Amino acid sequence: MQLSNRTKKIEPKPLNFWERMYLPVIFQGLNITIKHLFKKKATIRYPEVKRELSPVFRGLHILKRDAQGRERCTACGLCALACPAEAISMLSAERTKEEKHLYREEKYAAVYEVNMLRCIFCGLCEEACPKAAIYLQKDKFAPAFFGREEVIYGKDRLVESVTNRAKVGLDQ
Amino acid sequence: MAKITFDGIQIEVADGSTILQAARQIGGSIVPPAMCYYSTLKGTGGKCRACLVKVTAGSEKDPRPMPKLVASCITPVQDGMIVENTLNEEVLSTRKSIVEFLLINHPLDCPICDQAGECDLQNFAFEHGNVKQRYEEERREFDKIDIGQYIKLHMTRCILCYRCVYTADQLTEKRVHGVMNRGDAAEISTYIANSIENDFSGNIIDVCPVGALTDKTFRFANRVWFTKPVDAHRNCDKCSGKVVLWYRGNDVLRVTARKNEYNEVIDFICNTCRFEKKETSDWTIEGPRKIERTSVISQGHYLEGTQVADFTKRVAQEQYKNIDDLPVQPPRQLSPDTAR
Structure with missing residues (x-):
């Protein structure tokens, strides 16, 4: 079968004496192999040794708290608006007087979900956030998952813990 | 003429x-x-x-x-x-200063404000304002006031345009709210915390160019740009009944009057239509409302005729530099053979 008229027929040249012996090419190949024995290894022993991540690496999302431990997110929806993959969704609620120590603004995100299957880790949400609330961590990957119900990250997994503060963005 | x-x-x-x-x-x-x-x-x-x-x-x-x-x-x-x-x-330069003046006492709490996305002041500042403000002094602050059952007044956001006062004056017989005090101390207020009970009071929400008067039934319910506007009407004995329903999924989150291209209400609607009829079954749906492509409300609706907002073009034009170190190459003629 011919796909186009531009097919070229190639006639192999007959091999000369050295080529018929095969030994020179075998030694040539062995030479390359032996050279590589003394070169620096390209691989690392992964779980024990880890590669350094780029300073602009964008990993797992985190919802930051402010210095007093209040949630910064005010559910303005700009991250969801900026998200090209439409991975973020939220529901807002009004803060009551008793909750003043929990949320910084009078409105807060009652539900905040990031679908990690959709997320492409572009970091546009981080750029859009006017309250410096959402960050993509520089040292944490989104973990692999075994079921689809684990993929949607709610506030329970996104909000920073009060005791173990994460270092992100300008903090570093 | x-x-x-x-x-x-x-x-x-x-x-x-x-x-x-x-x-x-x-x-x-x-x-x-x-x-x-x-x-x-x-x-x-x-x-x-x-x-x-x-x-x-x-x-x-x-x-x-x-x-x-x-x-x-x-x-x-x-x-x-x-x-x-x-x-x-x-x-143009005066307009920049006007923006700065209007924003002196404005709290700039757009991430919280329900008006964000359809706010005249936001558009105005975006189109004509400077990125930075020079004002460093304390802004005036007021407590939030519930005026009536359905309306919340954030006096902090008010720019004293008097639109709501004229609306109340011209739509209703007895106006119970107005501007009190003078100059820097001027504020919109109901007379001794009188509530507005009139049937057309909801319209002051629509005419407010900023988020000073907001709908309590829509308060923090959702961002404007995540809701889908649909034209609808119903037979109403008090008003024309022509409205826009703002949907999120199958829920009507908000009902507003229809506005023209300058964000001005065409037909004022009554409070029954605005606040009490929030079921799809109450309305005859006419179809999706046309939203300007440059508006944030049209986000996520991938329609034809996509237009880039003027702002980006303007920035591109300002930053454009002619590079003339290379002679302009004439466009290569594509023969049918190479075009393949």
Whole structure:
């Protein structure tokens, strides 16, 4: 079968004496192999040794708290608006007087979900956030998952813990 | 009829109409922005100074320029008048200052505000304002007030455009709210915390150019740009019943009156339609509302005729540099063979 008229027929040249012996090419190949024995290894022993991540690496999302431990997110929806993959969704609620120590603004995100299957880790949400609330961590990957119900990250997994503060963005 | 020239465009308008009305007859990007003027309400205008224009020739008989910039929404046209808006550097720089002035006491809490996304002040500041503010002093603050069952007043956000006062004056018989005190202390208030119980009181939410008067039934329910506007109507004995329903999924989150391209209500609607009819079964759906492509509300609706907002074009034009170190290559002729 011919796909186009531009097919070229190639006639192999007959091999000369050295080529018929095969030994020179075998030694040539062995030479390359032996050279590589003394070169620096390209691989690392992964779980024990880890590669350094780029300073602009964008990993797992985190919802930051402010210095007093209040949630910064005010559910303005700009991250969801900026998200090209439409991975973020939220529901807002009004803060009551008793909750003043929990949320910084009078409105807060009652539900905040990031679908990690959709997320492409572009970091546009981080750029859009006017309250410096959402960050993509520089040292944490989104973990692999075994079921689809684990993929949607709610506030329970996104909000920073009060005791173990994460270092992100300008903090570093 | 009076013949005027607006930004180099000649137009004939009826005597007694204002410069702003003439500009709106031309339409497009040359129309001055307006924060307080409302075409359907009498007596509005002249307060926010957003629509200032330069009159370079007063009239045919007296072609001297007007000494100061004039508010186009209250200045009547005269035959032979020449007006400059977008062509005049002075107008544009003044407008920047006006934005700065309007934002002096504005809290800039757009991430919280329910008006964000359809806010006149937001658009105005985005189009004409500076990125930075110089104001460092304390802004005035007020407590939030519930006026009536359905309306919340955030006086902090108010820019004192008086639109809601005119609405109450002209739509209803007994107005119970107004502007109290003077100057810096001026504020919109109900007389001794009187609640507004009138059937058309909800319209002051629609006419408010900022988020000072907001719908309590929609308070923090969702961002405007995540809701889907749908035109609908119902038989109402009090008003025309022509509204826009704002859907999120199958829920009607909010009902508003229909607005024209300048964000002005066409038909005022009653409180029953606005606050109490929030079921799809109450309405006859006409179809999705057309939203300008440049509006944030149209996000996520991938329609044809996508337009880039003016702002990005303007920035690109400002930053564009001619690179002339390479001779321009003539476009290569593609023969059918190489084109394959």
